[in-house]
Amino acid sequence: MARSMCWHCQSEVTGEYFCDRCVKVQPLSKESDYFTCFGLPRLLTVDLNALETKFYELSRAFHPDFFQRKTDAEQAISLGNSALLNTAYRTLKDPVRRAEYLVQLEAGSAKDIRTSPPADLFEEILELQEGLDGFRSLSTEENVSERAAFRTKLMGEREHLEQRQQAMESDLLSLFTQWDRLQAQDDHNPAVRAEKDGTLKHLREILSNRTYLRNIVNDLTATIG
């Protein structure tokens, strides 16, 4: 956390979350990201037990329950810190949200990761959409056998897509390891920097394909059951 002046007694804050001198709670810095909030390096592999322990510890420090009898200013800080902490924990706990967040942090400007179809699956997905439309256009009373045939085909497709999803998950994990290895190296080395950028780009691609596939599979499941 960035060191600064205590909002209350104006002395320099040296304690971690509370002023050493007047013992008032300090607001988490607006600049601090979710990783620094938990005192973690910007890595993609996270020890979930340690994360939880830290989350509980910080919750005990900031939760509004413990500021009920304090001043309005302290209550407001407690509320703000708790809200930030909860969002940070929710983001870091989940590997996909964690990766999305890191890509946003590192690659800057782009706010949202768009969902886009994997390039190599483009044809297949177009075909699948037609199949889905076809299935939906058939009424349930008549065309029983036709529907059954469509259904079998779509189920095969779904299986294929689910395999692809699993492949993506393992790709994601290997990118996690790759990123963490690069983080340990000298950032000023242009070769390292380039490799990092490449990793981020790859991460972003997988994340966006992943969301796209998930939507398609959900749609499939909703249609054929």
Add this chain to the structure above:
Amino acid sequence: MARIFGIDLGTTNSLIAYMDGQTPRIIPGRHGRTMVPSVVALTDNGLIVGDPAKDHLTRGSERTVYSVKRFMGRGLADVAEELKYFPYRLVEQGGVIRIQLGEKSYSPPQISAMILKELKLRAEAHLGEDVSKVVITVPAYFNDSQRQATKDAGLIAGLEVLRIINEPTAAALAYGLQKHTQGQIAVFDLGGGTFDISILKLKNGIFEVLSTNGDTHLGGDDFDRLVADHFLKEIRPRHGVDVHAFPDTMQAVRLEAEQAKIRLSDEQNTSVRIELPEGHGEFRSDLTRDQLETLTKDLVERTLGPCRFALKDAGLQPSEIDEVVLVGGSTRMPLVRRQVQDLFGKAPHSNLNPDEVVALGAAVQADILSGGIQDMLLLDVTPLSLGIETMGGVMSSLIRRNTTIPSSAKEMFTTYVDGQTSVDIHILQGERELAQDNRSLARFQLKMPPLPAGVPRIEVTFLIDANGILNVTAKDVRTEKVQSIQVKPSYGLSDDEVERMIGESFKFAAEDLQARQLIEARTEAEAILKATEKALQQGGRLITPEETTSINAVLASLEAARVQRDHKAIRACITDVEKATHHLAEVLMDHCLKEALENKKLSELT
């Protein structure tokens, strides 16, 4: 600092509890009962609450309000289907339901406030100290409007509501305090009107809610209705009377259905008697547990869906739940217990009274807030996703369901047209794609500086606080100026209305304790007079003439005291009547038993 009290404001019953050292305790009323029926009645003597009001359900049902919790934070359209079940009249005014009682109409928070005041008085009388700060529980699946309405009820009752907490999590606190449990627990809470399921992780004093789900319109009331309908179907052909035209009898049927349901939790079969109106005689019937279970099976199964969703959101399999805790009176039903056991594959716990555990937990949370218990901390979640309506009527989610609270989300707004001076924002809660399918919470208008399109940048922060209640603030990013926002709730009272009701409530509070006690005493006197006269008619021949004379004497003095203004004198007379009629009550009871037995023998013979 003043003590903080915990209140369970239930659909059927309400309770108040406090922390006595390390132990949470329920505060009993004058007769030792811990529960105050959540019933408010308008009588000729004024408004009454609790047990005496409950007596009016079958005597003045049109002016007796029960299950008002079902209407908290809702519009008339939300409850259209069940309106026919309620004998009192509901109207809508400015998006808020009002209940017509005589000349006046009351909002659900006002009715709830009367129940809260009753609890406050009860605690004040018991402990001899002022009660001003409270924690109130709500169903976990209550949306923002319903929570806000509960908070309003507290304000109207003159209470400072320091926290709104969820009923299942309150129960978990009470359990955790008692047993120091660790691990993953499921709290299955089926009350009088609502169902909640919450999955928690308990570790080193932290109670982290992983997920919650539920149905705010599923509870004991619904079971009672099915049983009542079953009786009504029998009554009509047998007695040739449609009871629907007699609200008081309808209530008698409902109450008898409730009692039969309760008895069938311990017995395999039970018999009911209901006196029919206008000389149609008495309806007698039997109901078996199997029949009850056939009637209620579908309703009980409706709890399964929410349980599965909650497990899925928590990322757990049923087998990963270490303990299952039962809360709410309806979990006494064997069918409910069996179903819970089937789902989770283990026998559920209920070593704390399911009627009291929520209030006890509220007292624990109250103690945490007052700085007593420091090693327990509840981390709860918001049950429903919060979002805003975007172009095309789609809901854009800002805070997802099951996010730990407090939680906030920021959203930037700008203009689409040069010189545009405002943007309308519609806040929603729910899980559906389209705005129209979700709950409308509120609308507000964001002021924009008159600049070219896209230049203004207003950052709006949506914060769900530890009560699960939404707070909205806006800031102009260029000028750093904070903008005040007037949020118009879709289904709630505006701040002005709440203010006015608080004022009114204080005016009514001027009918001080004495007046209240007088009303209660008079009401009880009336009930006793009626009951004794009836008993004399039925059993007068079973007692000696001397006894009849002395009973008539005490009745006469009660009759005389009743019109006076001294509640203590009335109470004294009531005690006299109770003493004088003790023997009569006994012989009547024996007589009825004998009669019942004889009837049985007769039916067995034929």
